Amino acid sequence: MSRNILDIEFVRKQFPVFQNPKTADFAFFENAGGTYVPKHVIEKLNDFMITKKVQPYGDFGPSIEAGNEMDNSLEKIAELLNISKNEFIIGPSTTMNMFLLSNAIKDWLKTDDEIIVTNQDHEANIGSWRKLAEKGINIKEWKFNPKSAELEVEDLKNLITKRTKFICVCHTSNVVASINNLKEIISIAHSHDIKVVGDGVAYMAHDIIDLKELDIDFYGFSLYKTYGPHLALLYGKKELLDQTKNLNHEFLASEIPYTMNPGGPNHEELACLSGVTDYYETLYSHHFTEQGLNLHEKGKKVFELIYNHEETLIKTLIEFLKLKKNVRLIGKTSHSRSERMPTVSFTVKDKSSLEIAKAAGKNQIGIRNGEFYAWRCLKGLGIEPNDGVVRVSMVHYNNIEEVNRLIDFLDTIL
Numbered sequence: 001m002s003r004n005i006l007d008i009e010f011v012r013k014q015f016p017v018f019q020n021p022k023t024a025d026f027a028f029f030e031n032a033g034g035t036y037v038p039k040h041v042i043e044k045l046n047d048f049m050i051t052k053k054v055q056p057y058g059d060f061g062p063s064i065e066a067g068n069e070m071d072n073s074l075e076k077i078a079e080l081l082n083i084s085k086n087e088f089i090i091g092p093s094t095t096m097n098m099f100l101l102s103n104a105i106k107d108w109l110k111t112d113d114e115i116i117v118t119n120q121d122h123e124a125n126i127g128s129w130r131k132l133a134e135k136g137i138n139i140k141e142w143k144f145n146p147k148s149a150e151l152e153v154e155d156l157k158n159l160i161t162k163r164t165k166f167i168c169v170c171h172t173s174n175v176v177a178s179i180n181n182l183k184e185i186i187s188i189a190h191s192h193d194i195k196v197v198g199d200g201v202a203y204m205a206h207d208i209i210d211l212k213e214l215d216i217d218f219y220g221f222s223l224y225k226t227y228g229p230h231l232a233l234l235y236g237k238k239e240l241l242d243q244t245k246n247l248n249h250e251f252l253a254s255e256i257p258y259t260m261n262p263g264g265p266n267h268e269e270l271a272c273l274s275g276v277t278d279y280y281e282t283l284y285s286h287h288f289t290e291q292g293l294n295l296h297e298k299g300k301k302v303f304e305l306i307y308n309h310e311e312t313l314i315k316t317l318i319e320f321l322k323l324k325k326n327v328r329l330i331g332k333t334s335h336s337r338s339e340r341m342p343t344v345s346f347t348v349k350d351k352s353s354l355e356i357a358k359a360a361g362k363n364q365i366g367i368r369n370g371e372f373y374a375w376r377c378l379k380g381l382g383i384e385p386n387d388g389v390v391r392v393s394m395v396h397y398n399n400i401e402e403v404n405r406l407i408d409f410l411d412t413i414l
C-alpha cells in the first residue's frame with residue numbers, strides 16, 4: 001500500500017548530517033542558500049574520489065568508469081526533467097550559466113532591441129542581461145508592486161514593444177517566495193515572439209517541473225540548492241541552443257553542451273549528481289508501490305508528498321509571525337504552498353536583522369539576514385539592503401519540531 005504522508009523520519013535518515021552527533025541538533029533554515037546532501041550523493045562522491053579520480057573517457061578501467069558515472073548523471077538528470085542530453089549544460093553556478101547564455105545569444109540582438117528584467121529577481125538573472133546595454137541593448141525593468149511585492153502581468157504587458165526580444169524573470173524570488181505564473185508570462189511573451197529566461201533556483205528544491213510542457217525557452221537552477229553538489233543546470237530549447245554562438249575552442253564548435261560550456265563541469269561533482277535522483281528513487285520506493293514509472297513521474301509523486309509537508313511547515317511559521325505586531329512579513333501572508341514556497345522573509349521594527357540571525361546562531365538555529373543578492377528587490381521594498389531581511393528557508397527535511405524551536409526562539413526576541 002502506498003503512503004500518503006511524507007515519512008519525515010525516513011527522509012532524515014537519508015541525510016548523514018542528521019545522524020552526526022556534531023550536527024544532529026542544529027536546526028538548519030538557510031536552505032535557500034544551499035541544501036544538505038543525502039548519503040547517495042556523498043557515497044558516490046567518495047567512491048569517485050577513491051577509485052576513479054582520473055581524466056574520464058579514456059580507454060583504461062578507472063577512466064572508462066569515470067566517464068560512465070558522469071554520463072549516468074547526465075542521463076538521470078535529463079530523465080528527471082523530461083529533457084534530452086543535448087538540451088542543457090551543467091556549469092559551476094547559475095550566475096555563471098546566465099553569463100554564458102547572455103554571451104551566447106548576444107549576436108541575435110541589434111542596437112535598440114529590448115530586454116525586460118525584473119527588480120524582484122536575484123542578480124544572477126539581471127546582471128548579465130544588463131551588461132548587454134554596453135552593446136546598445138535597451139534594458140527595461142519590470143517592477144513589482146511595492147505594496148504586495150508581487151510582479152503584475154499588466155505591468156509587463158505595458159513594457160512590451162515590437163523590439164522586445166527577451167523577458168528574464170524568476171519562477172520564485174529568493175526573498176519574496178511567491179510563485180510567479182510562468183505559464184502566463186510565457187504565453188504573453190510567445191504571442192509577441194519574445195523568448196523567456198526563467199530562474200528556477202528558488203523553485204526547484206520544492207518541485208519537479210516539466211520544462212517541455214511549460215514551453216519555456218531557457219531555464220536555470222542551482223543543483224547545490226536541490227540536494228546535489230555545487231553545480232548548476234541551464235536548460236534551453238534545442239532549436240534555440242543550436243543557434244547560439246560557440247563560446248568554446250574552435251574545434252569544439254559542433255554541439256551543446258561543449259559549445260556553451262568552456263571547461264565543462266567539475267568531474268567528481270557531475271559523477272555524484274545521480275545521487276540526487278537515487279535519493280528521489282529511494283523516497284519513491286519507500287512511499288509508493290506502483291511499478292514502471294520513469295524518473296520524472298516518480299519525482300512528481302514524491303514532490304506531491306513534499307508539497308503537503310512543506311505546507312504544514314509554512315503554516316506553522318506564518319501563523320506565528322502574523323500575530324506579531326512588530327513583524328513586517330515580505331510578500332504573501334498566505335500559507336498555501338500553491339501560492340508560495342517555504343521561504344519566509346521578514347523585518348522586525350526597531351531590531352536589526354543581523355542581530356536576530358546572530359542570536360539564532362547562538363541557539364543552534366541557522367537563519368540568515370541580508371539582501372541575498374536580490375538587492376534591487378530590497379530597494380523596491382524600501383528595506384536597507386545591508387541589514388536586509390531575516391530569511392527562514394525550509395525544505396522537506398525540516399520537521400515541525402525544528403520549526404517549533406525556531407518559533408520559541410523568535411518569541412523571546414520579538
Ligand SMILES: Cc1ncc(COP(=O)(O)O)c(C=O)c1O
Nearest residue numbers: 093094095122124174201202222
Ligand atoms: C533565486 C536565485 N537565483 C540565482 C541564484 C544564484 O545561484 P548561483 O549561486 O548558482 O549562482 C540564487 C542564489 O542564491 C538564487 O537564490
